[in-house]
Amino acid sequence: MTEARVAGVGLTHFGSHPDRTGRDLFATAALRALDDAGVPRGDVEELNYGNFMGALAEHQGHQAPLMAEAAGLDCPATRYEEACASAGVAVREAVRTVRAGDADVVLAGGMERMTNLPTDEVTEALAIAADDLFEVRAGVTFPGAYALMASAYFDAYGGSRRDLAHVASKNHENALPNEYAQYRREVSVEDALSAPPVAEPLHLYDACPITDGASALVIVSEEYAETHDVDAPVAVTGTGQGTDRMALADRDHLARTPAADDAAAAAYADAGVEAADVDVAEVHDCFTIAEVLAVESLGFFAPGEGIRAARDGVTTADGDLPVNLSGGLKAKGHPVGATGGSQIAELTRLLRGDHPNSEHVADAEVGVAHNAGGTVASAVVHVLEVAE
Amino acid sequence: MTDRSAGDEVRADGGESRPGNAGHDEWLDALADGDGYALVCPDGHGSLPPRRVCPDCGSTALSREPLPETGTVETFSVVHVPSPEFADDAPYVSAIAEFGPVRLTGVLRGVEPELDAVAVGRSVGAGVEERATDGKPLVVFRPVADDA
Numbered sequence: 113m114t115e116a117r118v119a120g121v122g123l124t125h126f127g128s129h130p131d132r133t134g135r136d137l138f139a140t141a142a143l144r145a146l147d148d149a150g151v152p153r154g155d156v157e158e159l160n161y162g163n164f165m166g167a168l169a170e171h172q173g174h175q176a177p178l179m180a181e182a183a184g185l186d187c188p189a190t191r192y193e194e195a196c197a198s199a200g201v202a203v204r205e206a207v208r209t210v211r212a213g214d215a216d217v218v219l220a221g222g223m224e225r226m227t228n229l230p231t232d233e234v235t236e237a238l239a240i241a242a243d244d245l246f247e248v249r250a251g252v253t254f255p256g257a258y259a260l261m262a263s264a265y266f267d268a269y270g271g272s273r274r275d276l277a278h279v280a281s282k283n284h285e286n287a288l289p290n291e292y293a294q295y296r297r298e299v300s301v302e303d304a305l306s307a308p309p310v311a312e313p314l315h316l317y318d319a320c321p322i323t324d325g326a327s328a329l330v331i332v333s334e335e336y337a338e339t340h341d342v343d344a345p346v347a348v349t350g351t352g353q354g355t356d357r358m359a360l361a362d363r364d365h366l367a368r369t370p371a372a373d374d375a376a377a378a379a380y381a382d383a384g385v386e387a388a389d390v391d392v393a394e395v396h397d398c399f400t401i402a403e404v405l406a407v408e409s410l411g412f413f414a415p416g417e418g419i420r421a422a423r424d425g426v427t428t429a430d431g432d433l434p435v436n437l438s439g440g441l442k443a444k445g446h447p448v449g450a451t452g453g454s455q456i457a458e459l460t461r462l463l464r465g466d467h468p469n470s471e472h473v474a475d476a477e478v479g480v481a482h483n484a485g486g487t488v489a490s491a492v493v494h495v496l497e498v499a500e
Numbered sequence: 501m502t503d504r505s506a507g508d509e510v511r512a513d514g515g516e517s518r519p520g521n522a523g524h525d526e527w528l529d530a531l532a533d534g535d536g537y538a539l540v541c542p543d544g545h546g547s548l549p550p551r552r553v554c555p556d557c558g559s560t561a562l563s564r565e566p567l568p569e570t571g572t573v574e575t576f577s578v579v580h581v582p583s584p585e586f587a588d589d590a591p592y593v594s595a596i597a598e599f600g601p602v603r604l605t606g607v608l609r610g611v612e613p614e615l616d617a618v619a620v621g622r623s624v625g626a627g628v629e630e631r632a633t634d635g636k637p638l639v640v641f642r643p644v645a646d647d648a
Contacts, residue, residue, distance in 0.1 A: 250604075259594075260575045260595075263577060267575065
């Protein structure tokens with residue numbers, strides 16, 4: 113089996129671009145990724161494209177051919193949709209395609225356009241990631257679902273809003289030097305605690321923003337990189353995916369994310385690494401509580417112990433295991449269908465040493481990306497390692 | 501008795517109005533009439549309709565079991581930023597409550613929409629009431645006196 117390498121990464125600025133079309137956003141990211149890789153677009157054999165709510169936001173279905181055209185690609189193109197894990201599965205399938213020898217070069221990523229809709233319509237659109245009959249019609253919003261998980265966590269293990277506020281503050285601080293981040297401003301723990309409620313116990317700064325943006329990665333085989341003299345020092349050595357019951361109420365545990373447990377176990381086994389080997393992680397912190405659940409599923413902390421990780425300084429930039437040095441979804445932004453690709457782009461930059469926060473992980477060799485859909489009915493985990 | 505939603509001929513709306521969601525619609529009607537039920541397989545796994553197989557074990561021998569009259573709140577949230585369909589309902593308490601073999605998701609009424617007014621473990625009954633915003637049916641929990 114050939115090894116899959118990340119030859120190039122491309123991102124748009126994550127933020128508010130209400131007048132920019134989805135096709136323009138994705139083309140920007142794709143061209144940047146191809147330029148970063150030094151791979152001619154004619155060598156791209158497949159496009160794996162993630163998008164969640166384009167049918168609602170842009171009245172645009174069947175987006176993959178549109179995005180191939182926008183990026184100047186002439187190859188089979190497929191859209192992947194797994195809610196907020198859409199780009200994660202798009203990347204996973206690119207890795208599997210390259211490893212299987214079915215293609216040497218796959219462009220994978222995603223795009224989401226959100227700020228052109230009013231907030232209540234975005235809230236409604238995001239809610240379709242939940243079970244329509246038993247959750248959405250019963251009043252569950254996207255923040256509300258994570259609030260239900262936060263309450264369940266507090267009840268099962270303890271913890272407080274202040275612990276969560278430390279997650280928000282940490283990720284905002286990490287975003288300060290990131291040129292792609294939506295919010296490059298400090299948010300103190302006290303700011304987070306005093307923000308208005310969205311779905312209690314979660315308040316405004318527990319939630320990621322509404323974001324437009326796109327991500328793209330050029331995934332190549334090790335042989336392609338060698339024969340074409342492409343610099344691709346980071347390998348995707350592990351990929352794993354997990355699926356759980358759709359509705360939160362049907363899960364075995366309301367304060368755990370078994371789909372992410374499964375995805376992490378599979379990715380670690382695939383890579384031949386353990387949780388203790390991981391030096392840096394980008395995790396799906398759509399809400400502060402989601403980062404807590406993620407670091408527990410990834411095996412960095414036992415259930416009930418992840419809540420203190422940011423507050424105790426373990427996952428801060430200077431901690432033993434920095435989490436979300438990009439700023440995370442929380443501060444960098446969350447264009448949902450692009451996020452899974454963005455996480456791997458950021459992790460690649462961190463491991464290559466060309467990220468503005470690379471200094472915090474100068475010796476890092478193993479990174480993990482954790483991307484989740486809905487209330488983690490879907491989860492994708494990737495292990496990245498410095499290969500050269 | 502085998503769940504009637506297993507029959508392709510079931511039409512929840514009687515063919516008179518917009519297509520409904522067969523299985524789910526009659527479950528909601530039953531809950532509204534005080535006859536709420538879960539689908540239960542021989543191994544005791546509970547689920548909600550429409551179902552053709554038990555999602556836990558794959559059994560197709562699903563029977564209707566009445567829900568207990570009283571359930572227990574397992575988690576809750578006070579929602580301040582609603583979707584448009586709940587604009588006039590907010591703030592409201594969103595909750596998940598265990599009723600025997602299943603958990604239900606609904607809105608907890610009869611308490612102030614404040615975190616301190618609710619607690620995990622609270623005993624509730626379940627029924628169907630109208631959404632304040634548009635009058636559509638909504639699974640609603642209301643507190644009941646705890647068994648002394």
